[in-house]
Amino acid sequence: MSRIIATAAIRGAHSIVKQAEEKLREAIESKGKDAKVDFPDTGYYLPIIYSATAFEVKTLGDCEEALGHARALLPPIPEEKIYLPYLGWALDAGIATLFAEEVIEACKYLIGPNPVDGIWLGAAADVILRERGIEFVDGTAPGFAAVVGAAPTNKIAVQIATELQEKNLYVFISGNTDGKSFAEQLDEEGVQLGWETRLVPFGKNITSTIYSLGFANKAALSFGGIKPADFTRNLIYNKNRIFAFVMALGEVDDEKYANAAGAINYGFPTIADTDIPEILPTGVCTYEHVVPLITHDKIVEKCIEVRGLKVAAAKVDIPVSYGPAFEGERIRKDDMQIEVGGPGTPAFEYVVMRDNNEIEDGKIEVVGPEMDEMEIGPGKPLGVYVEVSGRKMQPDFEPIFERRTHHFLGEAQGFFHMGQRDIIRHRISKDAFNKGFRIKHLGNIIHSKYHEEYGALLDKVQVTLYTSKEEVEKKLDEVKSAFTERDERALGMTDASVNQFYSCTLCQSFAPSHVCIISPERSGLCGAVSWLDGKAGYEITPTGPNQPIEKGKTIDEKLGLWEGTNEFLFNASNKEFEQVSMYSMVTNPMTSCGCFECISAMLPMTNGIMTVDRDYTGMTPCGMKFSTLAGTVGGGIQTPGFVGHSKFYMGSSKFISGDGGLARLVWMPKHLKDELTDALTEAANEAGLEDFINKIADETIAQTEEEVLEHLQKVKHPVLGLDPMF
Structure with a gap:
């Protein structure tokens, strides 16, 4: 020294x-x-x-x-x-x-x-x-x-x-x-x-x-x-x-x-x-x-x-800088060359699978005016129509590609991306326009990144960019029909309807013993990985963090215990854990890494649970803030009585169903309740829980466990009639 x-x-x-x-x-x-x-x-x-x-x-x-x-x-x-x-x-x-x-x-x-x-x-x-x-x-x-x-x-x-x-x-x-x-x-x-x-x-x-x-x-x-x-x-x-x-x-x-x-x-x-x-x-x-x-x-x-860093910066043939750091860039109205979509303006992003002989790889076409022919300002229509083909490509992968398009396009400096499907709103800055960025470059990004990220699945990527209102509206009927069909297909999937779940061990870089097990009715606890995502992830990278898990023999249907999930957990957690209950937070709950959207914790006095999301910074009725709870639950451990999970899981019929299900939920932050009102109401109605959303306490109603219990008694919350959790 x-x-x-x-x-x-x-x-x-x-x-x-x-x-x-x-x-x-x-x-x-x-x-x-x-x-x-x-x-x-x-x-x-x-x-x-x-x-x-x-x-x-x-x-x-x-x-x-x-x-x-x-x-x-x-x-x-x-x-x-x-x-x-x-x-x-x-x-x-x-x-x-x-x-x-x-x-x-x-x-x-x-x-x-x-x-x-x-x-x-x-x-x-x-x-x-x-x-x-x-x-x-x-x-x-x-x-x-x-x-x-x-x-x-x-x-x-x-x-x-x-x-x-x-x-x-x-x-x-x-x-x-x-x-x-x-x-x-x-x-x-x-x-x-x-x-x-x-x-x-x-x-x-x-x-x-x-x-x-x-x-x-x-x-x-x-x-x-x-x-x-x-x-x-x-x-x-x-x-x-x-x-x-x-x-x-x-x-x-x-x-x-x-x-x-x-x-x-x-x-x-x-x-x-x-x-x-x-x-x-x-x-x-x-x-x-x-x-x-x-x-x-x-x-x-x-x-x-x-x-000793290993950095793989993307190389995309566009006239502006490119990378994830630019995805958070905001473009003010005064700095905007054009705005795409928004209220009253037709616009969409759509991916569809084709046979190999139907499309031409690398073909990028702008149908309608380019930016040089557009007046500065908002109200510009745009249809991003992407056709892909490949021997391993499946229709189930289409929406996954669409969601990734949000990130791929947003990583271009001077391009602001918001929304998905047929509700999009994009801005291109004057600075990007002056550097030579045009609508056609959206096709360059998509073609390059699709091949880079999904090369194991795709052989060809063709992009058509519609910029005239008439052409965009003409395509919208086809696009909206496809969106409806996909939604119906996804909603029909249940844990019982599949023989395989999928793992996600991506977070083991931070929490070495953590293993997410993803099913149709329980997404990854970060909220970013669905069962279809896991399936696509395995197809794309067979040796990657998403691996198929054969459920095997049922050990306990109520708790969600299978021989296959237990065996996979034992090996993938470096032999740290032997059992995982997919539907219980009391008996061998799933491990939590730290990237969870929400944490649920028991409130013993109420015989129920509270759920808090990471955006809530106040004290919770269990006496811990989210950050303290995260330190208790995270790091890749099983903590009976606590579990990290996604927001999506709360609207699932399998949400802690082994412990009594949604009827156990007695407290959550008001902003989270408002955000999930539709999903929770639908799940509650299916479970026969009348006027349930109004029976859940929040910080405006109760801040301590004693106050939560008082509220439950006042509104006759169904948790009062359930058996003890332990």
């Missing part, structure tokens, strides 16, 4: 700990030691301190104790003539820095300046972790870049940001160089910032770097099942599964060195554009620890190499 870097990092750590002590003193003088502190909407307290020590920082008084931990980790600043092994000292100083920075940022939320200000977003809420974490699981986001400082020019900043986006990486931004931040440079050039575009500006001060590392810590706790205070496993998990690195732009001072030392603890190396001391031998990081003096045209490539 370079003595120069170690000394600088240790000096920086001493400086930041001192700042934290001063900030804490100011906060205590203003609010008192009993004042509550936290980051907004999280169940992980101050996540780095919590994950490292299991210490729950709840008050300013607790912050004093946390700073005691930081102060204890601080090594002495090395003297000029003393030469020692500095690695351990520098790493300790790095962790002390992170502890101190969490205290500083927590105090800011209490006494200011507020970390959320203008373009600065501050700490990531647990809702964001759930929404974005799945992208780290499925490989959509191979890792993140923690960019610290600023580029020499705004143009270089935009070039670096775009290249990182094209590599599908998240970009977490903090710190500044001579008062200028990388995020401010992007904002000045009109680049859209935020979680949607993966350009996330946490804060202008170097202390806001802890939000990047806090995100990684929370991912380990939530998805990896790592327990608080198991610091070694946390760091190993981050090194091997959260592929992140620090990109240091501009001058690196002592405090930046201290943050770099903190990041190295997690296996996250630092790559810089300036001439700083290097640390090339491998050790804590996979490869080099600090690599200096990389030119701006090579720095993204070098970061990926040093971190």
Whole structure:
């Protein structure tokens, strides 16, 4: 370890700990030691301190104790003539820095300046972790870049940001160089910032770097099942599964060195554009620890190499940048060249299977005017008519391809995609138009991505793009008829009507023992994978995460126990679990990874269950917020009395049917109740539960288990007549 870097990092750590002590003193003088502190909407307290020590920082008084931990980790600043092994000292100083920075940022939320200000977003809420974490699981986001400082020019900043986006990486931004931040440079050039575009500006001060590392810590706790205070496993998990690195732009001072030392603890190396001391031998990081003096045209490539990232960026023949980072891009009305679809304007996206001899691969045709012939503005009709063929292609795959079209088209920079089927609304920006993007390029994207993603199924892809109102309306009768037929076919499928279920082990990259078992009446717990998706996934990639599961002999029909599902679970969970009940949350429930849309938990006093979704940040009647529940249930374990699941599952006749079914549901957030009213009402009517939706309590009716029970008695909820769950 370079003595120069170690000394600088240790000096920086001493400086930041001192700042934290001063900030804490100011906060205590203003609010008192009993004042509550936290980051907004999280169940992980101050996540780095919590994950490292299991210490729950709840008050300013607790912050004093946390700073005691930081102060204890601080090594002495090395003297000029003393030469020692500095690695351990520098790493300790790095962790002390992170502890101190969490205290500083927590105090800011209490006494200011507020970390959320203008373009600065501050700490990531647990809702964001759930929404974005799945992208780290499925490989959509191979890792993140923690960019610290600023580029020499705004143009270089935009070039670096775009290249990182094209590599599908998240970009977490903090710190500044001579008062200028990388995020401010992007904002000045009109680049859209935020979680949607993966350009996330946490804060202008170097202390806001802890939000990047806090995100990684929370991912380990939530998805990896790592327990608080198991610091070694946390760091190993981050090194091997959260592929992140620090990109240091501009001058690196002592405090930046201290943050770099903190990041190295997690296996996250630092790559810089300036001439700083290097640390090339491998050790804590996979490869080099600090690599200096990389030119701006090579720095993204070098970061990926040093971190050991495997990035497969899509190559699509269009005149704009392309990648998942652009899917969240929004196009304002003033920036719009044209808008497709919307109220009163016919538009659709449709995929249909053909025989091989009926279509021509790569044929892309625009029937009607191109964008050059269209007036600027809304109200443009569009029919995206995709014909595919292949020996392994099946009609059941058509809707799966259609749903993926949403992502494929939306990943083009300057193209905003919303809706599906015959209710779509798209925008193309003036900037994309000026770069040469046209309607025909939608066909290029579809042809390229269909072959890339579904090459095992498809031989040919032909795309016709109808842009005249008459032609679009002419095709709509055929398209709507096909949609109706598909819906009827899917609704007729039940668990009993098939001999095979499908697995999804995609989340084992985060939760090694987790296995989703997907049936027609129980989708994957993330809500993104149906039985048909599982079937298609297996056809596309026979060795992939979706594998067929022969149900085999029935062991218990009520609980949903089969020999085949048990055998598959045992082998796929690394022999961790022997049985899984498809229809029970009490007896050997399905494992939960952390990507679930909802969690159901028993409320023993009521003899029923509550269900909470990840968008609800308040306290629940079981005494835990969603984030705390997720830590209890997630990580690939079976937790009797708790289960993660999709929203779709709640409207299924098999929803915890082994435990009494929908009649057990006694509480859920109001917004979730409103969202699922139609599905729950239909399921309740089929189960003979009269006026059931109005008998379910929500946070506007009851906030404690006692209040829920009082409501149940008042409305005569059917759960009161059921046998005990245990």
